[in-house]
Structure formats: C-alpha cells, structure tokens
Amino acid sequence: MGEASLRGGGDWLEVVEGNLPFIVSLPHTGTTVPDEFAAGFANTKLTTRDADWHLHQVFRPILPAGTTVVRTDISRSIIDVNRPPDGQSLYPGQATTGLCPTTDFDGTPLYRPGSEPAPNEIECRRRLFHEPYARALGEQIERLRARHGRVAVLDCHSIRPRIPRLFDGTLPGLNIGTDDGRSCLPRVQAKLEAVAEQSPFTWVSNGRFKGGWITRHFGNPKAGIDSVQIEIAMNAYLLVRDENDYGAPEYEADGARLLQQTLSPFIEALLQP
Numbered sequence: 188m189g190e191a192s193l194r195g196g197g198d199w200l201e202v203v204e205g206n207l208p209f210i211v212s213l214p215h216t217g218t219t220v221p222d223e224f225a226a227g228f229a230n231t232k233l234t235t236r237d238a239d240w241h242l243h244q245v246f247r248p249i250l251p252a253g254t255t256v257v258r259t260d261i262s263r264s265i266i267d268v269n270r271p272p273d274g275q276s277l278y279p280g281q282a283t284t285g286l287c288p289t290t291d292f293d294g295t296p297l298y299r300p301g302s303e304p305a306p307n308e309i310e311c312r313r314r315l316f317h318e319p320y321a322r323a324l325g326e327q328i329e330r331l332r333a334r335h336g337r338v339a340v341l342d343c344h345s346i347r348p349r350i351p352r353l354f355d356g357t358l359p360g361l362n363i364g365t366d367d368g369r370s371c372l373p374r375v376q377a378k379l380e381a382v383a384e385q386s387p388f389t390w391v392s393n394g395r396f397k398g399g400w401i402t403r404h405f406g407n408p409k410a411g412i413d414s415v416q417i418e419i420a421m422n423a424y425l426l427v428r429d430e431n432d433y434g435a436p437e438y439e440a441d442g443a444r445l446l447q448q449t450l451s452p453f454i455e456a457l458l459q460p
C-alpha cells in the first residue's frame with residue numbers, strides 16, 4: 188500500500204504556524220493522487236472534479252501576517268478530511284459524498300467497478316491522511332487557545348455553483364456554515380453576515396452547506412473556539428469554468444479581486460470576535 192513511503196514523504200500536509208488567534212483550514216484544495224492510490228480510479232480527471240480549485244491562491248494574498256494555515260495537497264477523492272472519520276454521513280438521508288467517496292458530487296462513479304476501497308483500505312487512508320490533518324488542526328487550535336484564550340478557525344471551501352444532485356438552482360455566492368449556530372458565538376456569525384450583506388455577492392447562512400466535520404468537530408464557542416465554514420460558489424472567483432469540462436479550470440488573479448475585497452473584512456471580523 189506504500190504506507191511507509193508516504194509516511195516518510197510527509198510533504199502532503201502543510202502547516203504554517205503563526206501567532207494570531209486565527210487559523211485557516213484548506214481541506215479540499217489538493218489535487219494530488221499518489222501512485223499508490225491511482226490504480227482503481229476510472230479516470231484520473233475525475234479525482235479532481237470536486238477540488239476547491241485555486242482557493243488557496245485566493246486566500247494567501249489576503250491573510251494577515253501571523254495567520255496559521257493547515258492545508259492538505261491530497262485529493263479529497265482519496266480521503267475527505269472534512270468527513271466524520273467513522274464514515275457517518277454529514278447529511279443523513281440527503282445526497283452527499285463520504286469519507287472515501289465512491290462518486291463525485293454529480294454521482295459519477297470514481298472507481299472502476301469492483302475497485303472501490305475495501306474497509307481495510309479506508310482504514311489505511313484514514314490513518315495516513317485524515318488523522319494527521321485532524322491532529323495538526325487540533326494542535327494548532329490548542330496552541331493558540333492557550334496563548335490567547337480564544338481562537339477562530341475558518342474552514343475554506345468552494346464548489347461549482349450548479350450541482351443538481353446536491354441543490355436546486357444556482358448556489359448563493361457566499362455560504363456561511365456554523366452548524367446552525369452551534370460552532371461559533373452568535374455575535375461572530377452576526378458580524379460575518381453583516382460583511383456578506385455589504386458585499387456584492389448573494390449569501391446565506393446555514394443553507395445547503397451548514398459546515399462539514401471540521402466545523403462541527405472543532406467548533407466549541409463555550410470553550411473559546413469559534414469555527415466557521417465558508418463555502419464559495421466558484422463563479423465568484425473563476426472567470427471561466429465550463430461545467431462540463433472535467434479538466435483543471437484556469438486561475439486568473441483578476442477574477443478573484445472582488446471576492447478578496449469581501450474576504451478581507453470577513454477575516455477581520457473573525458480576528459475580533
């Protein structure tokens with residue numbers, strides 16, 4: 188399975204330590220599929236179909252110095268670090284994707300028939316990637332909470348604006364997820380909503396995307412941890428994306444400017460809870 192070589196490599200997980208009480212988590216910007224995992228997939232382009240394309244490039248220029256960043260470069264099609272590690276569904280009874288997804292968001296099978304990961308393979312991927320990501324994020328949260336008494340986590344995502352299997356119509360530009368108000372202080376959510384309201388983007392709180400495992404698991408406002416998910420419709424920053432094209436969309440920095448102008452005060456609001 189290549190466990191040892193992957194352990195030895197370790198360059199898939201990026202942790203940038205800063206001292207502000209603010210952490211950015213980027214669980215889905217990865218597009219890497221190590222050779223050890225490539226064989227069963229039906230088509231390698233499918234493994235990046237649901238990536239949060241270029242979102243780290245959107246955030247990096249606007250992050251205040253001292254921001255802590257945790258990011259994985261591994262494709263979510265290998266294992267999704269934003270899903271419960273025990274394999275429970277994020278949205279029981281609704282269409283979604285799982286810990287080691289077997290389809291993309293559209294429902295297209297990722298694997299050749301019979302090549303889907305078996306339970307021991309899922310467990311191996313969980314230990315290799317999910318556990319270290321969660322540990323890194325948890326350690327950074329504890330480090331900064333010990334220092335400041337309170338810390339904010341922004342779990343950053345983007346998604347194609349039209350995915351009929353997951354939601355009707357076109358997604359709002361900004362989708363704030365706070366686990367229906369459980370993952371952050373009410374005043375934090377209110378400040379973020381005020382920023383969204385002032386922005387040129389449509390927005391909703393706790394609509395189709397209420398926050399994934401990261402937001403729900405780490406958010407604990409009573410204990411000083413405000414955790415918020417931002418799900419950004421990709422047409423808010425990608426100039427061109429043919430939604431039937433399974434290849435990598437282009438990134439042009441100009442296309443992200445308007446979004447960055449909204450995200451900067453969003454980040455400021457999280458820095459002053």
Ligand SMILES: N=CN[C@@H](CCC(=O)O)C(=O)O
Nearest residue numbers: 269344345346396397398399
């Ligand atoms: N682009 C990614 N979206 C997240 C949304 C989590 C949620 O459902 O709120 C994901 O699939 O993990």
